[in-house]
Amino acid sequence: MKKELLLVLKSLSLAVSILILTSNITFAQTTIIVESGLNTILDAVTDHPGDTLILKKGENYVLDQYVFVTEPTVIKGEDYTLEDTDPPALISMVADPGTAGGLWMFLPSADFTLENVAFIGYTPSNEAIGGPVAVDGEGITVNIVNCVGENLNYLVHGGKANRNTYNYHDNIFFNLCTERADNYSGSLGPANAGDSLIYHCYNNTFFTGGRAQGLTTKGAWQQSVIDHNTYVNTWGETYYKNYGYQYTLTNNIYYNSHIRGYVGERLKADTVYYEGDHISYDDFGDTLNGEVISFPHVIDSVDMDGLERIFVATNNLKFNEQRVLDWNDAHTVTEQPFLTPSNAYWADRYGWTIENNWTPDDGTDYDPEFSMAIPDDAFEILWLQSEERRLAAAERSLDYPHALIWSPNDEAKGEFIWPLPFEFKPTTEALMTAGSDGYPLGDLNWFGPEMVAAWENGHAYSVGEIELTDLDLVNYPNPFSSTTRIRYNLPSSSDVIMKIYDVTGAEVANLVNEAQIAGQHEVMFDGANLSGGVYFCRIMAGNAFQVHKMTLIK
Numbered sequence: 196m197k198k199e200l201l202l203v204l205k206s207l208s209l210a211v212s213i214l215i216l217t218s219n220i221t222f223a224q225t226t227i228i229v230e231s232g233l234n235t236i237l238d239a240v241t242d243h244p245g246d247t248l249i250l251k252k253g254e255n256y257v258l259d260q261y262v263f264v265t266e267p268t269v270i271k272g273e274d275y276t277l278e279d280t281d282p283p284a285l286i287s288m289v290a291d292p293g294t295a296g297g298l299w300m301f302l303p304s305a306d307f308t309l310e311n312v313a314f315i316g317y318t319p320s321n322e323a324i325g326g327p328v329a330v331d332g333e334g335i336t337v338n339i340v341n342c343v344g345e346n347l348n349y350l351v352h353g354g355k356a357n358r359n360t361y362n363y364h365d366n367i368f369f370n371l372c373t374e375r376a377d378n379y380s381g382s383l384g385p386a387n388a389g390d391s392l393i394y395h396c397y398n399n400t401f402f403t404g405g406r407a408q409g410l411t412t413k414g415a416w417q418q419s420v421i422d423h424n425t426y427v428n429t430w431g432e433t434y435y436k437n438y439g440y441q442y443t444l445t446n447n448i449y450y451n452s453h454i455r456g457y458v459g460e461r462l463k464a465d466t467v468y469y470e471g472d473h474i475s476y477d478d479f480g481d482t483l484n485g486e487v488i489s490f491p492h493v494i495d496s497v498d499m500d501g502l503e504r505i506f507v508a509t510n511n512l513k514f515n516e517q518r519v520l521d522w523n524d525a526h527t528v529t530e531q532p533f534l535t536p537s538n539a540y541w542a543d544r545y546g547w548t549i550e551n552n553w554t555p556d557d558g559t560d561y562d563p564e565f566s567m568a569i570p571d572d573a574f575e576i577l578w579l580q581s582e583e584r585r586l587a588a589a590e591r592s593l594d595y596p597h598a599l600i601w602s603p604n605d606e607a608k609g610e611f612i613w614p615l616p617f618e619f620k621p622t623t624e625a626l627m628t629a630g631s632d633g634y635p636l637g638d639l640n641w642f643g644p645e646m647v648a649a650w651e652n653g654h655a656y657s658v659g660e661i662e663l664t665d666l667d668l669v670n671y672p673n674p675f676s677s678t679t680r681i682r683y684n685l686p687s688s689s690d691v692i693m694k695i696y697d698v699t700g701a702e703v704a705n706l707v708n709e710a711q712i713a714g715q716h717e718v719m720f721d722g723a724n725l726s727g728g729v730y731f732c733r734i735m736a737g738n739a740f741q742v743h744k745m746t747l748i749k
Contacts, residue, residue: 233257236286240264247271250312253281258288263331264303272311276644282613283313283343288324295322299352304332310340316347316372317608323348323373336360343615346600346608348373353392360393365640365647367615370600371404371429397422398647400638402617403573403601405580406431419443423630423650425619425637426452428569428577441505443701446630448563448621448637449513451577453531506547507701508534510631513554514562516569522578532556548701551631563621563637570616576601628656633740653731655740666741668734670720674746677723681706681732681743688712689737695720695745696731703730711736722747 225246229239231254239248245266250256252273272284290298295318301307307328314327326349328337333356340362344350347368353359397420401407407429408421418441426433427450434444513533523530533554542549553559576599600608603616620641621627627635634656639647649656667684685691693707703725706718722730727749733742 229256231255231284233289234259236270237262240268244268249273250284250286252279252284254284256284256286258286258300259290261299262301264301264307265305267306268303269308269310270312271308272313274311277615279614282611283311285611286312286314286327287609287611288318290318290320290322290324292320292322295320295324297325299325299329300327302329302331303335303337306336308338308340309342310338311342313343313345313611313613314347315345315609315611319607319609321608323608326350326352328352330354330356330359332356334358336362338362339364339366341365342367344368345611346370346372358392361395363396364398366399367640368399368401368407369403369612369615369617370602371401371407372600373405394419394421396420396424398424398638398640398650400425400619400640401427401429402619403428403576405429406433408434422446423634423637423639424448425641426450427565427617427619428573429453430577430580442507443505444508445510446632446634446636447511448619449511449533450563450565450619451515451519451569452513505701506538506542506549508538508547508549509551510629510636511552511554512561512563512626512629512636513552513556514560515555516562518574522581526581528581530555553629561623561625563626564623565618566620566622566641567618570601570603572603573601632656653733653742653744655733655742666734666736666739667715668732668741668743670732670743670745674748675722676748678719678721679745680717681720682715682717683734683736683741684715685711685713685736686739687737689739691716692735693718694733696733697725697728707734720745 225243226249227239227243227246228249228251229235231251234257236248236250236256237258237260239246240262245268247269248271250270250272252275275281275283286300288295288298288300300314301309309327316326317323323346326347327344328339328351329349330337330351330353335356337351337359339350341364344366345368347370350363350368351361353361396408401424407424407426420443421434422443423446425448427448429449429452431453433449433452511533515530520530522528533552533556534549538547539549541547553561579599602610602612606612618641619638621635621637626637629636632650634646634650635642639650646656666686667682669683670679670681672679681693683693688711691707691709691711693705694702695704695706697703704720706720720732725747727747730745730747731742732745734740
């Protein structure tokens, strides 16, 4: 693959075949099949703005400049599985030496979707690019779906853009790294200082490298939903300084995560501008002392009474292997808590929901016992990162490579690795139904597409198989504007629990909790005080489960 990319680099002036126009029309968009080669995606976006572009599995698509996306656009690879011999369609960049750092693949100023594709964050000459996406506007929705990203600095950089929505789901991000500085390694965005955005991140795996999320927005309408993700061998706080007012963190696994160590003093123009992190993270005022840094800094100093600040952290697992704990002991590094002390303080004061988490803080952590052990040499990279962070600025090596990555065969940074050399399916029985939704913790993709499809459709889960018990659960009218009647049928007398949940998994109503006789039943649900959107009605009757989707229109 590297040889192919280098050949492309040498033939920038050669003509390449670009497009085959097909007769497929989907949702009023023309479907374009894009041939592999240099800048074929650029030409396709330019010549067919707003169309859906189809990339071929196993083919390489190379860019040497930005692609400006000015119309709503979908770039979609052919379907693939992790077991396929051919990798997903791969998008990469080439650049003259010394120029890669300022390059991004796509600059959307309109809604943009990447689906079923792979991308790599280094050129064939092993220089880091900025990343796949840099948002160039406001009010934009960016979707990253079922993609594989390797050796990335940023995934999506939102800058200071406002009112944007970011959806990441069913992706694998491998080697989160940067050439900038140790403290930024692996920041995936999506935003730096903008506000009023929505961020949904679910069923993703992050393996090896720095921060998995650098979301630092502070708008009053921001919503973050982080659900069923798996984080392995990540260092630096997983979620960096989130100012969000609606924050839901559920059903995630953090394994050997937040391996931070100590960051020494930093110099700028021979002046110390940062004195360094605490070697112990027990201080209340230290904002770097937990997996989750999510409290409203903007209003810390004022009375929060009356503000609708929502924070939910439930059914998450944090676990560090013994060799990580031994390293921490040897270097006098305090184990990172799951939540910062400030999170716990605000939760106690304002009734935030923090419960059912399995972490060392509570002495209830479980080893998820992944189906594949983490290779020893992947830990060597982790230790090098951590050790470097402990050194004072004067002791640091001038040629220290900030972007340390792991590969099974020592491939170059610009070499895409396929098939993926890891698998993180948890096998511990206690975790198989530990989710707030009854599903296993972590990225459900490791259990196969059937489970993911069942989860997305709101079906109930039981160990070993997907079950949907037909209780004839319906509501009418549906959609509804204020109230709706929910009807169901019990095949036998049983204890019944019926609850309503919003799309974040938060419970909004408890309608039934009693023993009922067999036969048809009906209950009224009043959504007059709720915002419009999708809600889920879940009924549990004995050993029977069913979930039904309802739409509230305002």
